[in-house]
Amino acid sequence: MEGGVAHALPGDLRDALALDPAASATWRAITPLARNEWICWIESAKKPETRRKRIDWGRSSLRDGKRRPCCWPGCPHRGTR
DSSP states (O other): OOOOSSSOOOHHHHHHHHTOHHHHHHHHHSOHHHHHHHHHHHHTOSSHHHHHHHHHHHHHHHHTTOOSOSSOOOOTTTTOO
16 A cells, blocks of 8 residues: 555554455545545644544544545645655
8 A cells, every 4th residue: 555645654554454445445546645634634643542543533434435534624744745
């Protein structure tokens, strides 16, 4: 699985996606920019438990076909490499 535009795919997210074929299929179908949004949103968590919740919620949302994280202003690295 590929990472995002400015971010490498974190191991914990990669592992979560590997366990969920439907979420993994959506991940592969979204653009690199959309992947980057998910990665940056997950990595912006300040606490480990928040990060875990975001990974779980993200996997569930991707499984349902959601292409971007909800209610988040977006990756501050947008447009950078």
